[in-house]
Amino acid sequence: MNEPTFHHALKILEEVCTGCVHCTVVCPTEALRVRNGKAILNENRCIDCGECMNVCPVNAIIVEQNDIAEIFPYKARVALVSSIFIGQFPRHYQTRKIYSGMLEQGFTHVHESEHGAGILIEQINQYIAQNSQNKPIISSFCPAIVRLIQVRFPSLVENIMLLKAPLDLAALAFKKELIEKGYKEEEIGIFYVTPCAAKIAAIKSPVGEEKSVINGVVNMNELYNKVYSTLKKEQYSSCIIPEKEQLKSEEMGWSLTGGEAAYIQGRCLSIDGLNNVIEFLEGIENGKITNFDFIEVRACDQSCAGGILTVANRFLTRERLDERIAKYHHDKSEGKIFDNKTIENHGRYIRDHISINSIEPRSMLKLDDNMEAALKKMSRIKKILSYLPGIDCAACGSPTCRTLAEDVVQGTAHTSDCIFIQTSLNVPPNEEIRAETIWGKDRFRKLL
Amino acid sequence: MKMEYSIEGGDFTKAGLASSAVKKVLKQLNIDPAQIKRIAVAMYEAEVNIVAHAYSGIMKVEIDAKKVYMRFVDKGPGIENIDKAMEEGYSTASEAVRQMGFGAGMGLPNIKKNVDEMKISSEINKGTTLELTTFLN
Numbered sequence: 001m002n003e004p005t006f007h008h009a010l011k012i013l014e015e016v017c018t019g020c021v022h023c024t025v026v027c028p029t030e031a032l033r034v035r036n037g038k039a040i041l042n043e044n045r046c047i048d049c050g051e052c053m054n055v056c057p058v059n060a061i062i063v064e065q066n067d068i069a070e071i072f073p074y075k076a077r078v079a080l081v082s083s084i085f086i087g088q089f090p091r092h093y094q095t096r097k098i099y100s101g102m103l104e105q106g107f108t109h110v111h112e113s114e115h116g117a118g119i120l121i122e123q124i125n126q127y128i129a130q131n132s133q134n135k136p137i138i139s140s141f142c143p144a145i146v147r148l149i150q151v152r153f154p155s156l157v158e159n160i161m162l163l164k165a166p167l168d169l170a171a172l173a174f175k176k177e178l179i180e181k182g183y184k185e186e187e188i189g190i191f192y193v194t195p196c197a198a199k200i201a202a203i204k205s206p207v208g209e210e211k212s213v214i215n216g217v218v219n220m221n222e223l224y225n226k227v228y229s230t231l232k233k234e235q236y237s238s239c240i241i242p243e244k245e246q247l248k249s250e251e252m253g254w255s256l257t258g259g260e261a262a263y264i265q266g267r268c269l270s271i272d273g274l275n276n277v278i279e280f281l282e283g284i285e286n287g288k289i290t291n292f293d294f295i296e297v298r299a300c301d302q303s304c305a306g307g308i309l310t311v312a313n314r315f316l317t318r319e320r321l322d323e324r325i326a327k328y329h330h331d332k333s334e335g336k337i338f339d340n341k342t343i344e345n346h347g348r349y350i351r352d353h354i355s356i357n358s359i360e361p362r363s364m365l366k367l368d369d370n371m372e373a374a375l376k377k378m379s380r381i382k383k384i385l386s387y388l389p390g391i392d393c394a395a396c397g398s399p400t401c402r403t404l405a406e407d408v409v410q411g412t413a414h415t416s417d418c419i420f421i422q423t424s425l426n427v428p429p430n431e432e433i434r435a436e437t438i439w440g441k442d443r444f445r446k447l448l
Numbered sequence: 449m450k451m452e453y454s455i456e457g458g459d460f461t462k463a464g465l466a467s468s469a470v471k472k473v474l475k476q477l478n479i480d481p482a483q484i485k486r487i488a489v490a491m492y493e494a495e496v497n498i499v500a501h502a503y504s505g506i507m508k509v510e511i512d513a514k515k516v517y518m519r520f521v522d523k524g525p526g527i528e529n530i531d532k533a534m535e536e537g538y539s540t541a542s543e544a545v546r547q548m549g550f551g552a553g554m555g556l557p558n559i560k561k562n563v564d565e566m567k568i569s570s571e572i573n574k575g576t577t578l579e580l581t582t583f584l585n
Contacts, residue, residue: 286468286471287492287493365476366477368478371477375477375512378476379449
């Protein structure tokens with residue numbers, strides 16, 4: 001197998017995994033197989049969407065995380081948190097109390113990661129105007145989608161917008177401000193409170209960037225538990241920031257479906273949910289769907305509100321944020337808004353650093369680098385497929401009959417892994433040893 | 449490597465399935481993404497042309513290390529004036545077909561733009577044969 005070329009945040013707990021194949025079937029890039037009774041992840045194919053984690057019946061798939069104690073070596077400990085986090089809590093908890101609960105965990109600064117979307121809006125509109133040859137421009141906001149395109153739709157890589165997400169812009173601006181206030185760069189730790197695995201992967205090995213300005217991640221569900229228990233006990237000592245909303249109304253909803261597209265000129269569409277996105281991208285790739293200027297694509301249902309590390313119901317999160325946006329407009333009319341000026345003060349710096357480098361296609365579908373060899377393998381696949389039942393039961397440990405045929409050709413499986421082939425071959429009783437290589441020896445014992 | 453798909457005239461819900469299947473194969477053969485995109489567009493247009501205009505058709509694809517060759521043979525009304533059909537914006541598609549978002553008269557010109565060689569022959573009341581070739585570098 002090739003050396004993994006990019007970091008991924010999903011991990012399989014081998015001791016918990018029962019090899020039930022649920023995960024292999026839902027993976028949009030066919031990155032999972034069951035071998036020897038355990039799910040195995042092809043790290044190069046994985047896009048960290050978390051579909052596998054959602055369906056795992058025994059919670060054997062987890063998202064790696066930094067220990068929250070890792071913030072303490074830094075003098076300035078910045079929590080960069082998606083507005084989605086505010087939406088995790090029941091409506092009666094004010095934003096400033098949630099902020100305060102976060103400070104109680106040891107952070108010295110709390111900022112929402114959608115800061116910077118305001119500047120991004122004008123830049124996206126310019127970008128679309130300047131890159132009309134690559135229409136539709138595909139948003140680079142969701143890192144799972146960026147990777148999905150690299151792996152599964154390589155011909156659409158050139159359509160991906162080469163601009164950073166608000167998260168990275170906010171991190172840049174807050175870091176610069178702290179440096180101007182006298183902190184040394186190594187004293188500043190910026191930690192992203194993430195609703196999903198894909199953002200972790202994007203921070204640990206960024207696409208289109210050398211290194212992320214963000215120092216670490218804290219998983220949202222973990223921080224939720226800590227903050228919620230503080231709120232419940234009313235233990236917060238400071239309840240002062242933010243005095244008023246810091247985000248603009250267009251920034252508050254950026255992480256929700258429609259958050260981007262609403263502010264982009266031209267013909268735009270918002271698509272959420274991985275299957276919907278794949279169907280749409282297929283259409284674009286075929287030339288079936290044309291004449292769009294911009295598409296906002298998010299891997300999760302209801303975008304980040306449906307992230308795998310969120311706690312609250314995604315629809316309630318959305319409701320809460322919509323309410324917050326409405327309230328903002330109300331407050332604004334009374335002229336009470338307190339603006340966080342950091343982003344505006346560093347607008348020029350942000351604009352200078354807003355681009356990312358070109359993104360490379362990294363198709364993982366290819367059977368061989370050499371086309372002659374790939375053609376030979378393809379012919380064999382066709383032949384093997386004609387023997388397989390085509391019901392995609394995944395009992396062989398590969399998600400579909402086709403992937404089994406591909407795995408056979410690539411030397412990682414056998415045609416007789418198929419239980420139907422085993423039956424038709426009338427295999428002698430001791431051939432169950434063969435099944436053990438799929439399901440694992442221990443599994444049989446477990447069932448007895 | 450040879451593939452063959454039958455295409456049903458008038459069934460727009462299935463238009464594009466054959467093209468998608470071939471596109472996946474092209475990806476597995478490690479063909480350059482930009483080239484795949486051009487082939488996919490041409491193939492899809494040709495497939496939809498059969499659905500929109502003909503009664504039935506067959507799409508044959510042959511791939512070797514040097515080229516991708518696609519042959520679309522349909523049974524249908526045929527094209528009366530091929531030169532006219534090659535003009536952008538010229539279409540004989542029915543109103544019903546246009547209302548579904550097809551039949552803008554860009555099909556054949558768009559196909560030609562996206563392949564290296566295009567041959568078309570047609571016989572009135574019999575059908576049309578379209579041959580497309582893309583050379584791989």
